[in-house]
Amino acid sequence: MTSTAEASRSLLLDPAFMARLDQLDIMSRKILAGKLKGERRSKRRGQSVEFADYRNYVVGDDLRFIDWNVYARLDRLFLKLFLEEEDLALYVLVDMSKSCDYGEPNKARYIKQVAAALGYIGLVNYNRVVVAAMAEGITAETGALRGRRRVAQLIDFIDRLQPQGASHFASACKRFALAHRQKGVCVVLSDFFDKGGYENGLRYVAGGKYDLFSVQILSPQEIEPDLQGDLKLKDMEDNDTAEVSITQPLLKQYKANLNAYCLSLKEYVTRRGGTYLFTSTAVPFDTLVLNYLRERGLLG
Amino acid sequence: MNWLPRFLNVWPAVVAAAVAIPALLVLYFLKLRRHELPVSSTLLWKKAIQDLQVNAPFQRLRKNLLLLLQLLLLLLLLLALARPITFFTPGAGKNTVILIDRSASMQAADIDGRTRLDEARRRAKALVESMSRGGNAMVIAFDDRAETVQRWTSDTVALKNAIDSIKPTDRKSRLKQAYQLAEAQVNFNPEQLRANVEPPDVFLFSDGRVLDESELSIKGNVIYEQIGTERAGNIAIVSLSARRNYERPTEVQVFARFANYGPEPVNADVELWVSPIDPADPSTDSFQNRGAAVVRLVPERWDEQKRTEMEKQGVVAKDSVEFTLELTTAAVIRVEQKLKAGDMLPADDAAQVVLPPPKMLSVLLVTDGNYYLERAIHSLNLKDPAITPPGQYEAKIPTDYDVIIFDRYSPQQLPPSGNFVYFGGLGPNLKLKPVTDHNVPVMLSEVGVLDWNRDHPILRHLSLSRLYAAEAVKLDVPIESEVLIEGTKGPLVVLHREGRSMHLVVAFDVMQSNWPLRVSFPMFLYNSLQFMALGAEMNVRQSLEPGATPRIPRAILQRVDANLKSIRLNGPGLSRELPIPQSGDFALPPLDHVGVYRLDPIIPQFERIAVNLLDENESNLLPVSGRAPGNIGQAIATTGGKSRLELWWWLVAFGAIPLLLLEWWVYTRRVHL
Numbered sequence: 001m002t003s004t005a006e007a008s009r010s011l012l013l014d015p016a017f018m019a020r021l022d023q024l025d026i027m028s029r030k031i032l033a034g035k036l037k038g039e040r041r042s043k044r045r046g047q048s049v050e051f052a053d054y055r056n057y058v059v060g061d062d063l064r065f066i067d068w069n070v071y072a073r074l075d076r077l078f079l080k081l082f083l084e085e086e087d088l089a090l091y092v093l094v095d096m097s098k099s100c101d102y103g104e105p106n107k108a109r110y111i112k113q114v115a116a117a118l119g120y121i122g123l124v125n126y127n128r129v130v131v132a133a134m135a136e137g138i139t140a141e142t143g144a145l146r147g148r149r150r151v152a153q154l155i156d157f158i159d160r161l162q163p164q165g166a167s168h169f170a171s172a173c174k175r176f177a178l179a180h181r182q183k184g185v186c187v188v189l190s191d192f193f194d195k196g197g198y199e200n201g202l203r204y205v206a207g208g209k210y211d212l213f214s215v216q217i218l219s220p221q222e223i224e225p226d227l228q229g230d231l232k233l234k235d236m237e238d239n240d241t242a243e244v245s246i247t248q249p250l251l252k253q254y255k256a257n258l259n260a261y262c263l264s265l266k267e268y269v270t271r272r273g274g275t276y277l278f279t280s281t282a283v284p285f286d287t288l289v290l291n292y293l294r295e296r297g298l299l300g
Numbered sequence: 301m302n303w304l305p306r307f308l309n310v311w312p313a314v315v316a317a318a319v320a321i322p323a324l325l326v327l328y329f330l331k332l333r334r335h336e337l338p339v340s341s342t343l344l345w346k347k348a349i350q351d352l353q354v355n356a357p358f359q360r361l362r363k364n365l366l367l368l369l370q371l372l373l374l375l376l377l378l379l380a381l382a383r384p385i386t387f388f389t390p391g392a393g394k395n396t397v398i399l400i401d402r403s404a405s406m407q408a409a410d411i412d413g414r415t416r417l418d419e420a421r422r423r424a425k426a427l428v429e430s431m432s433r434g435g436n437a438m439v440i441a442f443d444d445r446a447e448t449v450q451r452w453t454s455d456t457v458a459l460k461n462a463i464d465s466i467k468p469t470d471r472k473s474r475l476k477q478a479y480q481l482a483e484a485q486v487n488f489n490p491e492q493l494r495a496n497v498e499p500p501d502v503f504l505f506s507d508g509r510v511l512d513e514s515e516l517s518i519k520g521n522v523i524y525e526q527i528g529t530e531r532a533g534n535i536a537i538v539s540l541s542a543r544r545n546y547e548r549p550t551e552v553q554v555f556a557r558f559a560n561y562g563p564e565p566v567n568a569d570v571e572l573w574v575s576p577i578d579p580a581d582p583s584t585d586s587f588q589n590r591g592a593a594v595v596r597l598v599p600e601r602w603d604e605q606k607r608t609e610m611e612k613q614g615v616v617a618k619d620s621v622e623f624t625l626e627l628t629t630a631a632v633i634r635v636e637q638k639l640k641a642g643d644m645l646p647a648d649d650a651a652q653v654v655l656p657p658p659k660m661l662s663v664l665l666v667t668d669g670n671y672y673l674e675r676a677i678h679s680l681n682l683k684d685p686a687i688t689p690p691g692q693y694e695a696k697i698p699t700d701y702d703v704i705i706f707d708r709y710s711p712q713q714l715p716p717s718g719n720f721v722y723f724g725g726l727g728p729n730l731k732l733k734p735v736t737d738h739n740v741p742v743m744l745s746e747v748g749v750l751d752w753n754r755d756h757p758i759l760r761h762l763s764l765s766r767l768y769a770a771e772a773v774k775l776d777v778p779i780e781s782e783v784l785i786e787g788t789k790g791p792l793v794v795l796h797r798e799g800r801s802m803h804l805v806v807a808f809d810v811m812q813s814n815w816p817l818r819v820s821f822p823m824f825l826y827n828s829l830q831f832m833a834l835g836a837e838m839n840v841r842q843s844l845e846p847g848a849t850p851r852i853p854r855a856i857l858q859r860v861d862a863n864l865k866s867i868r869l870n871g872p873g874l875s876r877e878l879p880i881p882q883s884g885d886f887a888l889p890p891l892d893h894v895g896v897y898r899l900d901p902i903i904p905q906f907e908r909i910a911v912n913l914l915d916e917n918e919s920n921l922l923p924v925s926g927r928a929p930g931n932i933g934q935a936i937a938t939t940g941g942k943s944r945l946e947l948w949w950w951l952v953a954f955g956a957i958p959l960l961l962l963e964w965w966v967y968t969r970r971v972h973l
Contacts, residue, residue, distance in 0.1 A: 099340040099341050100340070102338075102339070107340070191340060191341075193341035193343050193344075195341070195343055222339075227337070229334075230334045230335070231334050231335050231336070231337050232334040232335065232336045232337065233337055233338075233339045233342050234336055234339065234342075235338075235343075236340055236341075240342050241336075241342070242346050242349060243334055244345060249352055250348055253352050254344055254345060254348040256348075257344045257347045258344055261344060
């Protein structure tokens with residue numbers, strides 16, 4: 001490791017925190033098959049016959065694994081899950097559009113820290129980790145990484161990411177989904193402020209092969225704007241402007257719209273089987289990783 | 301006081317306003333310079349703006365609120381730049397005397413439909429309101445007499461009630477007594493007796509038309525608040541008399557003179573109304589129109605030059621009227637001018653006089669024989685003229701003749717009252733007496749006429765230059781007597797009043813002169829009897845001035861009813877039962893208002909009592925302005941006497957600065973609006 005890399009790495013993750021991350025592992029509600037045998041147990045019928053758990057039946061599942069006793073009791077369809085060791089792909093999509101270079105604490109840095117933490121956890125547990133940067137499409141990607149030996153490379157990659165360009169969430173997700181057909185946990189770290197809408201993009205990563213975790217990260221200045229006067233707001237991505245005279249009603253309306261936007265995003269993700277989490281950069285990222293992501297089932 | 305401020309700096313302020321206000325509006329509505337602020341995304345901001353435009357009116361209101369505040373602020377600053385000023389009357393000091401004029405002229409309604417007295421009361425009450433804590437005031441009402449309506453007090457309610465209680469009268473104005481009363485009341489205030497105490501403020505609420513300006517003095521700070529306007533118009537009757545023809549007593553001549561106290565010449569209709577007093581039913585009035593005329597009146601305020609100028613233009617004044625009518629009974633005669641439009645004082649629009657019934661003079665000639673006098677007496681239209689020798693006169697002093705003529709005889713006694721003419725004699729115990737030398741009257745010989753009083757009614761139109769008397773008594777004339785004819789060596793004819801009698805003394809024997817042969821002799825006799833007739837009820841009790849207290853002789857009361865206990869007095873706005881004193885004459889209370897008064901029961905010679913204003917000073921409504929009456933104190937009718945208060949700093953301190961703070965607050969806190 002170069003000194004530069006060491007220095008950069010120290011900005012994103014500190015050793016004490018990394019030591020705590022060693023205790024964690026990537027989890028998934030869905031036990032998914034991996035290409036290589038890793039430390040992950042998959043649901044796919046394989047050599048193991050160890051019964052692990054139930055899950056709700058969804059259309060397309062193999063009917064042979066329906067637990068008819070449970071159905072008789074509860075009148076609901078459940079699938080038996082069997083345990084089998086298998087690797088888990090962890091895909092981390094980080095939003096590196098210009099809009100993320102905003103706020104105090106900075107959103108882009110926050111995203112990179114979370115991505116670095118998740119990537120580290122994935123690597124130390126021998127999961128296949130892919131980190132891709134989104135802006136106008138996929139602007140950078142690590143390729144599939146596995147093992148502790150790749151931690152420095154990962155962190156170095158993440159650290160070098162710079163927010164730039166406009167956000168084209170839909171094309172980035174589409175391209176990513178086409179390039180990575182293996183199922184896995186897909187964590188999207190973004191503010192989801194795309195004027196083209198988030199729906200088209202999420203459609204590619206929600207449901208189906210990915211266990212989607214959408215983490216919406218906003219800065220306190222976006223959540224509770226402390227603005228006054230007559231302003232010309234300039235969009236950092238497309239230089240679009242909005243002339244506003246800040247008033248209480250305007251702020252109130254903005255917050256209402258923000259809440260509605262976030263709620264709408266949450267509903268969209270949840271309806272497609274994903275998990276939505278909202279956070280502010282004011283929340284320390286280690287708290288997010290160690291507490292919230294664990295509560296929501298991404299980490300365990 | 302006009303509460304609207306004036307401005308010292310109008311035009312600079314107007315110019316500044318013409319520049320600043322449009323500039324503010326233009327700047328406000330021009331596109332605002334906005335501070336550019338990068339944000340992560342305008343996505344939600346634009347949506348918020350869009351959603352908020354549904355509530356656009358409120359946004360416009362907020363925007364306009366700032367504009368409004370800034371406009372107000374600018375207006376206040378511009379007003380301050382214009383340096384507004386106002387004039388204020390100093391309020392009441394520690395001790396204040398309030399004098400309120402309630403005379404006839406204060407009834408002029410020339411202040412927005414309110415009378416001058418109403419205005420005086422209003423201002424006086426405002427003054428009371430301005431009294432400081434612990435301040436004292438008193439209220440005096442005056443016309444031709446003064447009355448304390450409220451003594452020293454700090455009770456403002458009592459003061460205001462006293463002011464409200466002041467009622468108008470038709471009386472004239474005299475200020476001297478009011479000043480004297482005020483001074484006396486001030487001296488009565490123990491506080492004023494201390495040394496180094498500031499004299500009280502004396503506020504005089506009046507139009508200044510007082511009769512005794514030259515006699516005024518007072519210790520105090522007099523502040524004259526002029527009441528009344530200079531545009532007040534008034535047509536007034538200033539003189540009225542009705543006279544029976546001495547020779548034909550049923551013929552009555554009525555003379556009236558008018559004056560115009562307005563600013564413009566006017567023509568006014570005049571009507572004559574007569575109400576005969578029927579002896580059988582003296583309590584009933586029945587006015588009938590007996591004549592009409594027109595007067596052309598030029599304003600009294602015009603000077604001679606102006607009058608001459610207008611006469612050349614055909615504006616010639618005719619300010620008097622004369623009516624002749626037949627009246628066989630006593631009557632009330634009323635003359636009224638009918639031009640009411642613009643006339644501010646109704647009290648002088650009409651006047652009435654009471655005319656006694658026609659009566660022929662009864663004359664007694666006391667003589668031992670005088671051909672000329674006897675012929676002259678008989679030639680006059682007298683009621684049974686009598687001639688008696690002196691002895692018979694002294695045996696029984698007659699009391700029921702209008703005039704007694706003594707010819708070459710000085711009576712030992714006279715009736716208690718009467719009119720007496722002496723030719724070569726004198727009455728007993730008079731102040732007018734002959735000059736004596738060792739108790740012998742000094743005689744002047746060969747006396748001609750030096751001069752005579754040509755304006756006197758007795759001597760009017762007489763030529764006396766060739767009068768000659770062989771001998772005349774030298775008279776010691778007291779100062780109060782009137783010398784009618786001055787001879788070359790001493791007074792020849794003197795008119796002397798003493799007690800209730802009138803004495804006309806001719807200092808020579810007419811038979812020792814050439815007078816009886818001259819035309820002037822019978823005319824002199826005629827004029828003398830006519831003049832004496834004025835004191836013999838031919839024209840008596842015509843009218844009284846407001847405030848008069850006519851006295852009814854007890855003898856006349858007793859003729860009505862010996863046991864009369866009370867009399868009811870009815871008149872303009874008045875009906876009072878008056879107890880009659882047990883002895884002495886009966887004086888009526890002051891008759892303060894113009895009009896005709898009646899007594900019940902009817903008292904002979906007092907069937908009607910007429911009270912008229914007939915006063916040029918009171919009818920002249922032009923207020924005294926620019927100075928206080930008698931030039932005592934300061935007048936505050938004009939701005940010169942008032943204090944000037946600049947208002948600009950009030951506008952800045954209490955208007956502009958708070959507005960500025962409010963505008964700043966609205967601007968900075970408007971995020972919370």
